[in-house]
Amino acid sequence: MNAKKLKNKLLIIMTVLSTIIYLLWRIFFTLPFGEGKFAFTWGVMLLAVEVLGMIEAIIHFRSKSSIEYPERPNISDDMFVDVDVFIATYNEPYELLYKTVNGCVNMDYPDKSKVHIYICDDSDRPEMKELAKKFNVNYITRTERKGAKAGNFNNALKHTKSPLIVTFDADMIPMHDFLTATVLYFYLNEKVGFIQTPQSFYNPDLFQFNLFSEGRIPNEQDYFYRDIQVSRNKTNSVIYGGSNTIISRKALEEAGGFYTESITEDFATGMNIQSLGYRCYAINEVHASGLSPSDLKTLIKQRDRWARGCIQAGRKLNILFKKGLTLSQRFSYIAAITYWYSCIKRFIYIMSPILFSVFDLTIVKCNLLQTLIFWLPMYILNRMALKKLSNNIRSIKWTNVYETILFPSLIPSVILETLCISKKVFSVTKKDGADDDRSYRIRASMPHIILAVLSFIGIGRCISFIFETGTIGVSVVLFWLTFNLYTILMSIFFMLGRQAFRSSERFYVEDDCIVSDGKMQIKCRTNDVSENGVSIILDEPEYIDYKKNMKISIKTERYSTEFKAAIVQV
Incomplete structure (x- = not known):
């Protein structure tokens, strides 16, 4: 020691x-x-x-x-099996889903033909069908919308067949390594039920933002997903968070699919899988990021649903006497509810x-x-x-x-x-x-x-x-x-509260880039980027005519892009 x-x-x-x-x-x-x-x-x-x-x-x-961390098995490329990726949506805007689907399409995989992406639309919107067509991914909807998100995913289960299933909320954008970093854990043993990765956020949460503490305190959910969840590995009582998760289809089907009798279907579904003897793990590396609630009313509604759902699931599944749970698992889930x-x-x-x-x-x-x-x-x-x-x-x-x-x-x-x-x-x-x-x-x-x-x-x-x-x-x-x-x-x-002036989040990214106006080219580097713009830093002073339309080119080992730009601030 x-x-x-x-x-x-x-x-x-x-x-x-x-x-x-x-x-x-x-x-x-x-x-x-x-x-x-x-x-x-x-x-x-x-x-x-x-x-x-x-x-x-x-x-x-x-x-x-x-603390128990799962080992990362080394597997060959041919061992990466087919994966179904479910993206749940109900009424979220097109622009939000666009980013999520784009992230899913660009996930790394040895054989990308084994990755099957599905927009699971529970409101049958034409724009979602168009989005699926644009990215050449699959679209699933249903006429009877019972069971909310759980019912939506259960409907998708009927139309898919891959041995592994990934679930994403509409706003959760996977990083390029999501699949390659998680699929391998299913080779730890034959009874791995699911792997839960942290739910990270690319915008400051409301606590950070309203208290002017973006750089001083971590995201409020970090403590749960990157600390509490990992500590639950020891008792095999990791909580299925509903998103950023990869699940064994076999385990899910044996558990009766996604649990529809609770408003927190994820909490109950994970418990059902574990009660069947499946081993579930949480890892603390971030492989997807989404949007944290940005206003008080939404935050309160979210926590109200989580609180009611956990208490409701505990009551309906009868944790104290639920068959298959160990004593440690019962205590762990009771602690999660009493929270x-x-x-x-x-x-x-x-x-x-x-x-x-x-x-x-x-x-x-x-x-x-x-x-x-x-x-x-x-x-x-x-x-x-x-x-x-x-x-x-x-x-x-x-x-x-x-x-x-x-x-x-x-x-x-x-x-x-x-x-x-x-x-x-x-x-x-x-x-x-x-x-x-x-x-x-x-x-x-x-x-x-x-x-x-x-x-x-x-x-x-x-x-x-x-x-x-x-x-x-x-x-x-x-x-x-x-x-x-x-x-x-x-x-x-x-x-x-605190007034938000930015319409989109900025990300600090330092990449080499070239700014040109058609006649001259200036080598520089990016400082931060957002959906609407980019700030750049020059190595030495340069005269640039702000009235001219500019073109910015960025090229890295993983990607390259080129776009038109106009100078708005120096």
Whole structure:
């Protein structure tokens, strides 16, 4: 065992031990007996969410203690079998599908005649037929649209026959190496069910963009796909993400096809495949990128669907008693479902110091010394462990910010779905820009504004108490009020939004190029490119007549292109 692994193992052991000691203290010595029914009930609720959070953390630490990466088999070109590529679409714009199909057509493969691409159109649009014709790919539609995306893919299964199936959402553009980097894993053994690659995004996610943190924090989904998912390899409980995935047709057919009884068909389908004994893996290399939701309303609708769908799938498939799942798989999937209850947990954590400082309710019976002895070591070690074991992708601060932003919108959905009250209609995630206005964002931020006001009042009362009594007994409450206020203010700032000026994303690309006006040629290099333009850097000053039409030529080892251009800025 190398020094780094030993340090991580010691950190996990110390964190788990401090957590157990803290919970024992909380359970046996801190419940607010004799403080009234409401205070006692809230105290029990706070303890319950703490216990739940600690169990989730221990499961996560256990899975992170020994990461399992699948080996990359070396296979010859003739072993790359036929592959069907399914692109799901319902109402996405033509321009978006164009990029995805173009990416699929340009995927590398030893024998490209073995790659069969299908636009699976669930709305029978003429423009999608034209797109398929333009790229010389296949087009599949259906008249009865039951089962949403799962039904769409099941219909495609009936019209195809390749042993491997790739599923892409309409916006997910595969890189040239997607197939050559994933097909080989099916030669690890005969019972590989699917390979899940990360869902990466070529635009900043809404958290990065609205908080002006594009270069400071990773995409919010990176932590799940490149950290959590890979850690689930050990227990064979990798979650099928619905896109950027390659699946064994045999495994899929044995599982009854794509599961149609849940709004998150991917979550349920993956579990069904694993329950049959198939081995499924997640890899952390990015091989496709898509569009992250770019407005608040779309983001909330997406997370609402994910939350309801996971809870719904867990209930309908009965994880505790589902045949074929191992004990580790059951725990892992239960942890994935209980994650969506973190919205309730976040609300309880925020309200608890407010109830004490503003409404004079004792939620936890303890003094400052006891808190410093039992809580502080646990808190510090948990912060260190999360940051260390997530490879610095995620910290407690950003986890709290993300949860605080979303919890008011998710609590009603989580409670209703838990009570088996499901939504009748769900819309697909929009992929074509903003869908909310300032009034919607203000309404969505009202719970945060109310909590911010209460937190300010609580902070004021705590400071007043310290000065009046000369004691610091409420300092821990003051700490939590201040900590929570920071995340609440960040949430309000996020809700207010940020105006987007660019119509398309820029990508930093440095390639040699030539600019010419028909008479002269200037060698230069690209700095960044987008759908609408390119910025170039010259090695030395040159005079270029901005009134003339220009031609730019770019040539690399993999491709060459030439296009007309006009100078718009120097």
